[in-house]
Amino acid sequence: MTTTAQQHIGSGFGAHSTAEDVLRGIDLSGKLAVVTGGYAGLGLETTRALAGAGAHVVVAARRPGTAEKALDGHAEVAELDLADLESIRRFADAFLASDRSADILVNNAGIMACPETRVGPHGWEAQFAINHLGHYALANRLWPALARDGGARVVAVSSAGHMRGGIHWDDVQFTHGYDKWRAYGQAKTANALFALHLDTLGRDAGVRAFSVHPGPIMTTLQRHLTTEEMTELGWIDEHGTVRTDFKTPAQGAATQVWAATSPRLAGEGGAYCVDCDIAGPDAVREWATDPDQAARLWALSAELTGVDAFA
Template sequence: MVWSIDSIPEQNGRIALITGANSGLGFDTAEALLEKNATVILGCRSIKKAKEARDRLLSKTSYGTIELLNIDLSDLVQVNKAADQVGSVFQKLDLLINNAGVMAPPRTCSKQGLELQFAVNHLSHMALTLKLLPLMVNQSGARVVTVTSGAQYMGKINWSDLQGEENYDPWASYSQSKLANVMFSLELDQRLKESDVNIASLSAHPGLARTNLQPTTIAANGSWQASIAYKLMNPIFQSSRMGALSQLLAATDPKAKSGEQYGPRFNFRGYPNLCEVASSALNNKERKRLWEVSEKLIGDLVQINPTKEILSKNK
């Protein structure tokens, strides 16, 4: 039996924050959760994008409740402020879906001067998660879902040039950030379990899903070769609605467990199943190293002291 949107249990009373909710996987995830009566916070890079997404969602469904959040993941200071806003307005959070991402742009830096893909895809989502964990501690069935991609299997953490300052390859940096997503998800799972905190940490990837990432990447790089390749491959891409099923399963299925990853069949396309993470993500020492390096990069820009206390209470 396949797992589909119809499989999502009732979400009434639950609050979910989705980053990158204005398009693609994030938008489809928001729509599905709203149809199950969740309160969905649309985390978007600008309020304009958030409002446009809200209007489109309201034209599709009359269920659930929509809230808006301006969160620019290219700026850790703004991530900190956005997380504070969530805490002041809601006081609790049941689901955090770290969905937003950038893919293979020319080398660009975040507001803090960090390579953009590593900053947006990994660091800011780690910072946001650690900032919001105290809102999730007392919530039954609380979950963090970090969205990665099949690029994780080709990823390698380039410790000698983490920010691509010496030799930047857009696809290698993208794969590194997607591997980092999985490593963070697994390390968070381990630390939550060791601290006896009942919050689940899972990862998910959409396979080959048609979103705005592909045309945005082609436009940013101006590559006619990539444009032709995308046109040739386009027929085998599945819809973003199908791709979103993996993260929806990870977020809502009662049988899904912390530490697991979900993706389409053969990591390609189709309905979601339990799938293996990249073998590189299973190295405990490498995961710990990434966590510690990432914490230092986040630094004092995001106040995560309450989370540090939560994750060390039983150690």
Template sequence: MTAPTADRTPHPGPDRTPDRMPDQHGRVAVVTGATSGLGLVTATELARHGARVVLAVRRTAAGHEVARRMAGDVEVREVDLASLDSVRTFAAGLVADHPAIDLLVNNAGAVLLGPRRTSVDGFELQLATNMLGHFALTGLLLDALTAGRGARVVSLSSITHRTAHLDLDDLQYERDYRPAPAYGRSKLATTLFGLELDRRLRAAGSPVASVLAHPGLTRTNLTPRAWEHRPRLGRLIAAAGLLVTQRVEQGALPQLHAATAPGVRGGQFFGPAGPWETRGQVAEARLGREAADPALGRGLWEAAERLTGVRYL
């Protein structure tokens, strides 16, 4: 199966600068991984434009620190996407206080370049954080999203998804583990999830839209964290990356566009318009071959239901 051809024309309007974002007053927005990088920029801009923003963070002390520097209506809540118990506790408390949610940005992510690690639930840690935790969270919040106004779920993909391969028989990468391909696999899984969610929402006649975005090559703190086991090498790689990466404020534009731009439809995928989608203004992004396979999407969905115990749609 060949990937669909994407329109690479930059999108006009709010994607070009956050200052042109539509007014967000009256919207409740949840952003995971909001203490740094793409999540911090996304949460900051949503709050600045009037949304009530829930910072869904693993470290609440860091969350409160960034919240103090934000303008707007912001609250901090603890969630560890790599723990299903934490996800369930977070979702239950959130829905009790916010029975209608208008935006969920599945932004939190992990990049691990050392030995294979597992979550408290026994899942490969990159898959657990990047996809399975968000799968569970989205399902647990779906009723509240359905009650929202024009609600959207935005899931964060990566250009690495296009060269990744998903083996449903070894989803946890227990055979021949390699960290970089495992990261790409987790982002392919995220992309498949977002598209399968869109198909299921449309089949159910749901008003919720599932949209995808990726940041191209963007400078965040994920690279230094990924190399914590070899900090000197990590610093060198981060320094070299200054030559080819874009600022985080630019990298966040595709997900801000997916979250707020008028006319966005479920199933759309946004990324940078520049060469190889590494940087630049916002355009529709290109899907990898496996990401465009509905059968693989269904298989992953069924596996995620078994692993997380969360079933919806």
């Protein structure tokens, strides 16, 4: 089994497909999915779709009270703060103590283009810490549950934002000049590299991983951007109207749900996906698909977090 090539496979779905569309005819009864941030935006649509297909969904939530209200009993909620390694350990330990397998892990939660923010005792840059390091630590701590029955899938929600740049190896924490978009680009590249290397490490245990770009969509992810910034980016016009090619939340969640469940991806892994298909080479930069950089990032992440299930 090797890493899947970056070329379309003709999934039969596309940019306008919804999470419900890609699950039609798929029965997830008896399956358990863990979705970070699965109570707002794309995460909520992902949770609804997976639960609607019969899966038991555990939503890892920084704000469990808010999650309980949003989910209204349709998913299990457990507290998790991706900026806090101790919170991640508590979540994973409690899950492992429940003696359950995890068939799907969707690393969905994230932040984008926030003002310079430092988290944790070491003052890590927040976008790298939350979008990448927290999910890295979570997947490694949940590894026994993922590997338990074989066939599990891990989906890392990346973004076309990875095109803004690769890993800043000389200063991953942006201690010498913070730029919110370069930091976001690094974090999204890290998501893709994480999936690539986890797939390499996990495939012998039957665990495969993918990264995905949900597509352009308006969600709470834009909370740190002003109207002026979004107008300048061309996402909205001067009247605040969102661009017509932006996806709905249900369409935006489709690619991560497809990557987590599609029978077409059996035996595949490590690829970056867009619009419910494997992305072609023009849709992903080489720095996000480089196995050497993926291995280097894994080693750095293990050093920073003190966690590595494969050590």
